[in-house]
Amino acid sequence: MIFLNPAILIGLLAASIPIIIHLLNLRQRRRIEFSSLMLLKQIQTSSLKRFKIREWILLAIRSLIIFFLVATFSKPVFPSLQAGSGFSTQTKTSAMIVLDVSPSMSYRDAFGNDVFRQAKSAALRVLDYFSESDEIFIVFSNSLQEPIAQSVSEAKKMLAQSSVATFGVPLQTCIEKGADWLQRSTHLNREMYLISDFQRTGTLTGDSLKLNVAGINLFFIDVAPKKQENIGISEVEVLTKVFEPQKPIRVKVSAVKTGESAKEVEVKWTLDKKIAAQGAIQLEAQSGETMLTASPTRTGFLSGELELPKDNLEIDNKQYLAFHIPEKMRVCLAYSDERECFYVKLALESFFEGKFFELTLAPESSLDSRSFAAFDALIFCGVKNLSATTIQKTATFVEQGGGLILFAPINAPLNAHNELLKRLGGGELKPLALPQPTAIDKVEVQHPIFEGMFASKQKLQSQLASSESGIGTIFKTNEYLKSPVESRLLGYQANKNFLTVSRFGNGGFVVCPTLPTKELTNFVLQPIFTPLLYRTIFTTAAATQPKNESFVAGEEASFMLPAIVSASDELRVEKPSGKILMPTIQFRAGASRLFISPTLYDELGVYRLFKIVGDEPVTLAEFAINLSPKESSLEKIEANSLKEIFLKAGIEEARLAFTNASETLEGISEMISGSRYGLAVWKPLLLIVVLLLLAESVFGRKTEA
Numbered sequence: 254m255i256f257l258n259p260a261i262l263i264g265l266l267a268a269s270i271p272i273i274i275h276l277l278n279l280r281q282r283r284r285i286e287f288s289s290l291m292l293l294k295q296i297q298t299s300s301l302k303r304f305k306i307r308e309w310i311l312l313a314i315r316s317l318i319i320f321f322l323v324a325t326f327s328k329p330v331f332p333s334l335q336a337g338s339g340f341s342t343q344t345k346t347s348a349m350i351v352l353d354v355s356p357s358m359s360y361r362d363a364f365g366n367d368v369f370r371q372a373k374s375a376a377l378r379v380l381d382y383f384s385e386s387d388e389i390f391i392v393f394s395n396s397l398q399e400p401i402a403q404s405v406s407e408a409k410k411m412l413a414q415s416s417v418a419t420f421g422v423p424l425q426t427c428i429e430k431g432a433d434w435l436q437r438s439t440h441l442n443r444e445m446y447l448i449s450d451f452q453r454t455g456t457l458t459g460d461s462l463k464l465n466v467a468g469i470n471l472f473f474i475d476v477a478p479k480k481q482e483n484i485g486i487s488e489v490e491v492l493t494k495v496f497e498p499q500k501p502i503r504v505k506v507s508a509v510k511t512g513e514s515a516k517e518v519e520v521k522w523t524l525d526k527k528i529a530a531q532g533a534i535q536l537e538a539q540s541g542e543t544m545l546t547a548s549p550t551r552t553g554f555l556s557g558e559l560e561l562p563k564d565n566l567e568i569d570n571k572q573y574l575a576f577h578i579p580e581k582m583r584v585c586l587a588y589s590d591e592r593e594c595f596y597v598k599l600a601l602e603s604f605f606e607g608k609f610f611e612l613t614l615a616p617e618s619s620l621d622s623r624s625f626a627a628f629d630a631l632i633f634c635g636v637k638n639l640s641a642t643t644i645q646k647t648a649t650f651v652e653q654g655g656g657l658i659l660f661a662p663i664n665a666p667l668n669a670h671n672e673l674l675k676r677l678g679g680g681e682l683k684p685l686a687l688p689q690p691t692a693i694d695k696v697e698v699q700h701p702i703f704e705g706m707f708a709s710k711q712k713l714q715s716q717l718a719s720s721e722s723g724i725g726t727i728f729k730t731n732e733y734l735k736s737p738v739e740s741r742l743l744g745y746q747a748n749k750n751f752l753t754v755s756r757f758g759n760g761g762f763v764v765c766p767t768l769p770t771k772e773l774t775n776f777v778l779q780p781i782f783t784p785l786l787y788r789t790i791f792t793t794a795a796a797t798q799p800k801n802e803s804f805v806a807g808e809e810a811s812f813m814l815p816a817i818v819s820a821s822d823e824l825r826v827e828k829p830s831g832k833i834l835m836p837t838i839q840f841r842a843g844a845s846r847l848f849i850s851p852t853l854y855d856e857l858g859v860y861r862l863f864k865i866v867g868d869e870p871v872t873l874a875e876f877a878i879n880l881s882p883k884e885s886s887l888e889k890i891e892a893n894s895l896k897e898i899f900l901k902a903g904i905e906e907a908r909l910a911f912t913n914a915s916e917t918l919e920g921i922s923e924m925i926s927g928s929r930y931g932l933a934v935w936k937p938l939l940l941i942v943v944l945l946l947l948a949e950s951v952f953g954r955k956t957e958a
Contacts, residue, residue, distance in 0.1 A: 314948050314949045317945055318945045318946060345387055345388070345440040347387070347402075347435060347440040347443050348379075348383060348389055348444045348446065349400070349431050349435045349444070349445045350379060350380075350389070350390070350391050351447045351448065352392070352393055352415065353421060353424065354393045354417050354418045354421060355395070355417075355421025356417060356420070356568045356881075357884050357887060358372060358417050358449075359417040359566065359568050360483070360887065361566075362481075362565055368450055368476055368477060368478065369417050371915065372448050373413070374918060375448050375914045376446075376448055379921060379925070380412075385405055387404075387405065388440055390402060390434065391411050391412065392431055393415060394418075394422050394424065395418035395421050395855075396422075397422055397427070397430050402438070417568075419855055419878075420807025420808075420855075424449060432469060435469055436469075443469045443470070444469065444470045444472065445472065447473050448474045448476060449473075449474075449476070449477075451473075451477060451890045452884075452886070452890075453886070453889055453890050454888070470910070471909050472910045473911045474914050474921060475892065475911070477915055478915050480512065481511055482513065482564070482565055483510065483565055483566045483887050484508055484511075484570075484885075485508065485510075485561070485569030485570060485884070485885030486508055486559060486561060486569060486572045486885070487507045487508060487540065487882040488505075488507040489507075489572045489574065490504065490507075491574075492504060494701040494704065495701075495704075495788065495791040495792055495798070496797055497578070498605065499548070499549075502547055502548075504574070505542055505544055506532070506542060506543055506545060506559055506572075507534075507541070507542040508520070508541055508561065509539060509885050509886060510536050510539055510540070511886060512887075515536065516535065516536050516537055517534065517535055518533070518536060518561055519531065519561070520533070520534055521559070522545050522547055522557060523557050523559075523560065524555055524557040525555060525556070525557070529547035529548070531545075532545050549578060551578075552579060553578065554577050554861075555576045555578065556573070556574070556576075557575075558571050558572065558573050559574070566885075568857075568880060571880075572880075573858050573877035573878070573879055574803065575802060575859045575877045579796050579797055581608070582611065582790065582797070583611045583613070583629045584601060584611065584613070584628060584630045584631075584790065585630070586612060586613065586614050587617055588614070588615075588617065588635060589635050589636050589637045589662065590635060592770075593634055593769070594614075594634035596770070596782070597634055597660075597769055597786065598612070598614075600787075613628070617636045617637065620639075620640070620646075621642045625647070628650075629655065629656065629797075630655060630657070631655060632657075632660070633657070634660045634768065635660055635661075635663075635768045636662065638669070639669035644669065647673060648757075651677060651760040651761065651762055652759065654758070654795030655760045655795070656760055656761055656763075656789075657760070658765075659673075659674075659763065659765065660767070660768050661764070661765065663729055663730070663767060667682040667731065670682055677757045677762050678736060678755065680736040680750075682731050683733075685730060685731050685732035687729060690728050691727045691746055693725045693744070693745050693776060695743060695744030696724065696743060700754075702789070702792050706788065724743075724779055725774060725776030725778075727773070727776070728773055729767060729774075730773065731766040732766060733749075733753065735764075738755050739755040740753060742763075751765065751766065751767075754792060754793065760795055763792075769782075802874070803879055804854075804876065804879070805878075805880075806880055807851045807881060808851065809848075809849065809850060811848045811849060812846065812874075817873070818873055819840070823864055824873075825870075827863065828860060830856055836848075849878075854878055856878065857879060858878065859877050860877070861874075862874040862875070862876075892913075896911065910924045
């Protein structure tokens with residue numbers, strides 16, 4: 254037997270105290286007999302013997318109480334084969350403590366018990382079993398930089414300064430990396446301690462676990478509460494496909510719960526620090542969703558957040574959004590005959606009283622020398638001559654995020670137009686002789702471009718079915734054979750295409766096979782023409798696409814910046830906390846990208862990219878960093894499952910140890926002592942002490958009686 258606290262054994266001397274007291278009570282005294290006490294001599298001899306036996310038993314019990322109590326505090330253990338035969342206690346040790354700092358570790362129960370605080374206490378308890386001559390490595394689950402060896406005192410300071418992060422590297426990766434680092438450590442005795450809530454999502458899988466743990470003992474310390482309750486936002490999807498001034502924005506909010514939480518939870522949507530919408534999510538099952546609609550009151554960059562009420566895990570109660578609704582759009586209207594673009598020009602100048610579309614008229618002869626980078630959208634209205642230079646510039650413009658609206662000329666060569674369409678992945682224009690005026694009788698009302706345009710899609714379909722002229726009449730047109738990637742918006746004669754749309758690169762293009770003049774089609778006089786023209790521009794141009802740039806904390810990412818960003822700009826990024834950092838940007842003509850690294854972009858919230866113009870900051874882009882939805886699910890891997898995973902990975906069972914430290918740290922002491930020395934027996938000894946105290950109470954009362 255080995256005693257972990259042998260100095261306590263000196264307390265065994267106290268076991269002699271009851272014996273000494275008993276012997277002192279046996280001293281012979283001079284007898285003085287009184288006549289009134291003579292009757293005591295009649296006490297039977299057998300009664301005196303029973304009294305003395307109880308006294309001796311009581312003496313033995315009291316001595317044993319002291320003996321076993323001292324033995325308990327000396328922490329005796331029985332050596333076993335799994336204890337390493339004392340090797341770990343006789344050599345210096347290299348120990349690695351892997352501390353889980355993922356967001357789920359910030360869980361607090363109804364009594365205020367903090368999981369991460371318990372995790373740090375567990376790590377400090379582990380350090381109590383090492384000396385300053387040992388080698389300690391601290392690894393946090395949000396960083397996989399190779400740790401530096403520290404002393405026990407340095408490690409304690411590092412733990413005291415640690416906090417929960419906004420993301421965590423999967424524990425499997427932490428263990429695999431930690432084992433590799435530990436194999437290169439100085440001392441022969443090596444131990445790894447993993448302190449975590451052992452969240453199940455994306456943690457460990459036995460099939461892919463690859464460990465180099467020869468000679469390493471693995472200790473698993475679970476600090477998760479036995480029962481956890483939580484509701485968190487798992488996903489936010491922007492349903493609105495086109496952002497327009499003074500138009501509502503719709504989002505779908507999903508939530509997931511752990512445990513027997515409430516069956517309904519309120520969610521509110523804040524825009525510009527004002528509540529824009531509220532709703533309720535039904536959680537009859539483990540998840541639920543709801544739709545929210547908000548109406549922005551201004552254009553430009555808008556930041557907002559969706560929020561649930563506070564609960565035990567607050568970090569997953571928010572999701573951040575960053576929108577951009579353009580203040581204006583720069584449109585180049587190219588023409589061969591200015592009269593052919595009259596209705597297009599009139600429609601654009603009427604939108605927002607001419608304050609939204611910044612319109613530039615360009616005769617086709619100027620297209621080769623004009624820079625398209627200055628525009629958000631191009632409208633070719635009856636342009637007859639497209640040079641190779643214009644075709645190349647237009648294709649590049651669309652690929653980099655521009656929108657193109659092509660109204661094909663009538664009675665003109667179409668080869669150049671077809672070459673442009675081929676570059677964009679579009680179809681083919683062909684001359685067509687209509688025998689008679691034809692109604693536009695097909696509207697693909699399910700296409701997102703028509704969202705919100707009609708009070709009732711069913712009413713529109715009924716109108717189309719009952720009207721001979723549909724929503725307009727075509728008098729003269731080309732035929733357009735769309736490609737498989739294009740979507741038809743309007744049609745005639747059952748399957749012919751009058752208006753099609755498609756994406757190309759970061760932009761898009763729309764094709765109409767005729768000119769927007771009343772002589773060729775009275776569609777330009779219909780109420781649908783003007784709003785549909787707006788929608789085609791909004792749908793194709795990147796400037797009006799939903800710019801809800803949202804990324805997950807802890808993941809590498811990048812996004813394309815506006816074309817106005819150049820390498821000569823003095824660029825900065827403002828974090829949600831207000832701190833400023835230098836961004837990493839890859840500059841390319843028309844396609845610059847900002848790179849997001851987990852270590853720099855480590856805060857949750859909305860970030861702002863800006864440049865300095867004079868002394869004033871000018872915002873160029875906003876984007877959000879949100880919590881991974883995996884953090885909301887608090888289901889954990891139990892010890893038995895963990896054991897199976899590591900046994901399946903080829904780890905010796907003798908080198909695995911598990912304990913739960915969610916409520917008390919005593920299990921850590923027993924686990925480490927049992928691993929190093931053998932079977933701990935101080936708990937059974939403590940039970941013996943309790944039983945002896947009960948026996949002493951019983952015999953003590955009988956003796957007094």
